Amino acid sequence: MSIISFRCHTTIHLAPLVNQETIHQDMDRGQQLMSRINQGILREIKPKNPLVEWYYWKDKHTVSDVTEHSLFKMAQGMLSPVENDNYRLEEIEELNNAWAVYDKKLNTFFAFDPAITTLQKDEKRNRVLVVCEDKEHGLIDVIEAGALLLECLRAFTGIEELCFLPVNPDYYIWTGTVTGIDGLKMRSNGYAGTWLLLQSESQVKKLRMLATIYSMDYPNLVDSDELARRLAKEEAAGQCVRSRHGIVLFTEEGLVYMDGTNPDNDWELKYPIYENDCYYEMLRFAYWKQVSGELENYCAWKAWLNKDFT
Structure with missing residues (x-):
């Protein structure tokens, strides 16, 4: 499917705290996480079957x-x-x-x-x-x-x-902060995913190491090698960020946090698609919160969105 550019909106709609167990009662935590990735990101980084x-x-x-x-x-x-x-x-x-x-x-x-x-x-x-x-x-x-x-x-x-x-001109080469791996991104919609441009064995090794980190640090969320590899690619593409206890996903509909210790701590914030640079500002804010240990803080995200985009 082709990537679609959405019109800008001027207001942010914040969803209430959401318990993912209520939404996906028939799924285990790994299935919930994979479902969230597939629903929220317009295109997979690479399909399992390249054809x-x-x-x-x-x-x-x-x-x-x-x-x-x-x-x-x-x-x-x-x-x-x-x-x-x-x-x-x-x-x-x-x-x-x-x-x-x-x-x-x-x-x-x-x-x-x-x-x-x-x-x-x-x-x-x-x-x-x-x-x-x-x-x-x-x-x-x-x-x-x-x-x-x-x-x-x-x-x-x-x-x-x-x-x-x-x-x-609708796309440009973007370099991931965490891995240094390049990818092709859409200028008008950073949420739409990234086509990774893997060029060396060392870059593939970085993805493998990142997948191992996901498997070891979030055993209650990441229950398969496939999911670990997928999350490694999403992080390399700037579509998710790790916190101490869980994972924040950047999707086209909003932010989704899934906690690896307690499902009751899950949350999501809905937003419309913004103008060109909002995704990148949000990603920079996420890296800053990752360093300060506040990445999973719902109130901090809500306050930031209200302050900067309403």
Whole structure:
């Protein structure tokens, strides 16, 4: 699904204290937490099956939707698999001729529809992205293309001079405070999630270590490796922050706190989507409260929202 930009509102609506056990009585704490993540964040950082979203869009567009300057339009002649020390790139006929990139070092797999995928360059940072977008330019998925992946793309397409477009102005490269991992974020809606741009084994190791922290520090909340990995990605993406006793989630509808010691301490604060910079101000406030030990303080958050945004 494409990312949708919402109109700004001028008032904040604060919800009363909410007990998550009342809302999800048939779920255990881990299920409640995963449900909250899935409900509140518009897009998963990465789907479990990297082709899930691609399948969805493949069914929705026709030949007339082929993007100008797409990799599909650039390709010349027969496409044969190519590979180097880092990557393998091939066309998969069984998946309606999707192109698939396998990163040998990170053991990750990225499949995309070449008809709606372009190469976009951030001139200031001198970084190239392989960007798959729908016809309304809603971001579907993205990976970064370093020299070795560009080498594969040149060999695969038969084009020595690849075409680079400017990065979509609706998005920008954001660096996570906790992990230092970069991601692509939507300028007008920081709540909408982040597409992580993993570039090294050390970054993957950071995510694994963060997942271990979630499993060890919040055993009453994080009851599976899958949930721990998901939370690590959400934190790297700036969508959640840890406190001493629980986890604060930043969702499109509001703040959600889930306590790892007592469900009665759970709370949520509803808010509308604000103007561009409010998400980032809220994230900075969260990091400050994390240091001061007040991150899970409902009254502190309520007072801050009332003071700054009403």
